[in-house]
Amino acid sequence: MTDRKKRSRKEKKWISLDNMMGKALCILLVVILTVGAFLAPKMINNLYDAGTLMQITYMDLDLSTYAVAYTSFPEKIEAIARAEAVGEKLSVLSSEETDEKLSDEELVEITNGEMEELKDSFVMPFWEEWWSGLSEKNLVSREKNTLYAQPGEQEGTSGSEMAPVQFWTLTFEINENQKVIQEEEYQRMMEGMKGVDSWPPFAFVSRKLIVCLDADFYKIYAFGIEGEQDKIWIQYEMYGWEFPDIFGMVFPTTAGVEYSKIISDDINNTQMMLTDHFVADWSAYWGVDTEDDVVYGAAAQGEIMGYMIFPNEEGEVDDAGVSYEGDGENKYVDTSSVIEYADWSGGDGMLLAVGCTGQWDGEDNELWIQRAGCREFFEMMQF
Numbered sequence: 001m002t003d004r005k006k007r008s009r010k011e012k013k014w015i016s017l018d019n020m021m022g023k024a025l026c027i028l029l030v031v032i033l034t035v036g037a038f039l040a041p042k043m044i045n046n047l048y049d050a051g052t053l054m055q056i057t058y059m060d061l062d063l064s065t066y067a068v069a070y071t072s073f074p075e076k077i078e079a080i081a082r083a084e085a086v087g088e089k090l091s092v093l094s095s096e097e098t099d100e101k102l103s104d105e106e107l108v109e110i111t112n113g114e115m116e117e118l119k120d121s122f123v124m125p126f127w128e129e130w131w132s133g134l135s136e137k138n139l140v141s142r143e144k145n146t147l148y149a150q151p152g153e154q155e156g157t158s159g160s161e162m163a164p165v166q167f168w169t170l171t172f173e174i175n176e177n178q179k180v181i182q183e184e185e186y187q188r189m190m191e192g193m194k195g196v197d198s199w200p201p202f203a204f205v206s207r208k209l210i211v212c213l214d215a216d217f218y219k220i221y222a223f224g225i226e227g228e229q230d231k232i233w234i235q236y237e238m239y240g241w242e243f244p245d246i247f248g249m250v251f252p253t254t255a256g257v258e259y260s261k262i263i264s265d266d267i268n269n270t271q272m273m274l275t276d277h278f279v280a281d282w283s284a285y286w287g288v289d290t291e292d293d294v295v296y297g298a299a300a301q302g303e304i305m306g307y308m309i310f311p312n313e314e315g316e317v318d319d320a321g322v323s324y325e326g327d328g329e330n331k332y333v334d335t336s337s338v339i340e341y342a343d344w345s346g347g348d349g350m351l352l353a354v355g356c357t358g359q360w361d362g363e364d365n366e367l368w369i370q371r372a373g374c375r376e377f378f379e380m381m382q383f
Contacts, residue, residue, distance in 0.1 A: 069163060073217035074288045076165055080147075080376055081310050081352040083162045088149040090376055095144045095166060104136050110218045111170060111211055118220065121285055122277035124356060124372045125246070126239045128204050130178050131223075138172040144215065145169055145380065166215040169380055174207050205231035210381040212373070219286060222373025224381040229360070232368040244368075246271055247358035248301050272296055275306035278355045282373060283308055295351060305355035305375065 070076050083090060102110075115132035130138075149162040182204050206227040213220055227235075236243030245267055276294055283290050291309035298305045353375035361367040361383065371378045 070165075070216065072287075073214060073219045074286060076214065076217070077286050077288050077352065077374075078310055078350070079162045080165070080374070081308070081350040083149040084352065084376070085350040088151060088162070090147055090149055092145050092147050092380055095146045097144050101144075104139055104142070107142060107168065107170060107213075108134050108136055108139055111172075111213060111220075114213065114218065114220045115211070115223075118285060121281035122274075123281050123285070124225075124370070125241050125243075125274065126235055128206055128225075130174055130182075130204055131206075131209055131225075133178075134172055134209075135175075137175050138209075139170065140173050141171040143169045147376075167221060167377075168211075168213045168215060170211045170213060172209040172211070174204055178204065205235040208383060210383070212377045212380060220373065222371060222375075222377040222381065224369065224371035224378070224383070226361075226367060226369050226383045229366050229368050242267065242270070244358060246274065247304060247356075248298075249358055249360065271298075271304050274304050275355055278304065278372070279306045279308055282354050297353065298355075300357075302359050303355065303357050305353055305357070307351040308354055310350040310352065 112132050112134050119127055119132055145167055147165040206225040208226040211223045275296055279294050295307035297307055356372045358370045361369050369383050371381055
């Protein structure tokens with residue numbers, strides 16, 4: 001009986017030792033797992049860094065990247081032409097102005113200087129004095145925008161890598177003081193002229209002006225005007241242009257339709273002559289080097305449009321290959337005339353659409369809207 005009790009105590013003692021060792025192992029395993037959970041991510045990162053150190057990782061982005069900033073305004077113009085040549089899509093986003101933004105007074109002063117420089121150029125068929133005599137009272141809105149390029153769908157091109165272009169869209173309206181002063185001056189000018197009683201007393205026919213102004217070099221990409229139909233008609237007559245026929249637009253009155261029937265048959269020659277002037281004078285204002293030739297390309301009714309031709313890096317133009325999506329159809333008013341359209345279909349040269357557009361707007365087409373300059377900016381001027 002005594003021996004049995006002794007054996008029982010020894011068995012209990014042995015079982016108790018096994019339990020303790022098992023518990024110790026479990027605790028040790030938990031500690032190892034806990035420490036490993038904290039150290040493992042760091043060890044994995046160190047191993048990954050050691051394997052990828054000094055290696056470059058590439059990522060495809062929706063927007064084109066760019067390497068250098070613009071050092072001159074002509075670089076921006078050529079960048080826009082290059083983006084068009086490779087079929088990229090140009091889009092615009094609104095941008096926030098910084099705390100160091102230009103004041104309204106500074107923007108107006110800059111705009112006046114640039115409009116005064118354009119004044120003696122042939123960038124629009126007529127000109128009005130108040131466009132270069134602006135004040136803060138004329139400025140009704142300002143918006144800073146960014147023009148950027150997105151890759152196009154044209155195969156075989158690497159993209160233009162166009163750096164974003166920042167510009168202001170500035171909207172001006174003629175004020176009442178300007179209207180009164182000019183009406184008085186107009187009346188004095190017209191005194192004694194035959195038929196003056198039937199003409200409305202005005203001097204300024206446009207009532208709104210929109211300017212797209214570069215944010216870095218303060219050059220104008222394009223500008224547009226809005227005016228009343230009757231006043232615009234008379235203003236064009238004073239300059240000697242058959243308006244709106246030079247834009248291929250039918251005047252929305254019976255008298256206008258009858259008038260368009262008796263104008264000369266060579267209206268297209270006038271349109272092409274105007275295109276030559278538009279391209280040459282915008283090129284001179286922007287300071288860009290282009291070919292003397294012009295590609296005539298009115299792609300829609302209401303356009304007097306041509307294409308600047310930029311040479312490639314070697315100073316030559318590959319006329320077998322620059323992208324031009326015109327369909328060759330004559331969109332001018334005199335469809336009996338034949339306009340020779342160049343066949344540009346890809347290559348090293350670049351084209352940029354420049355000219356004037358005109359359209360009727362408002363109820364019963366009582367308003368006339370006209371834009372001039374680089375066509376890429378026309379849609380950004382909303383009247």
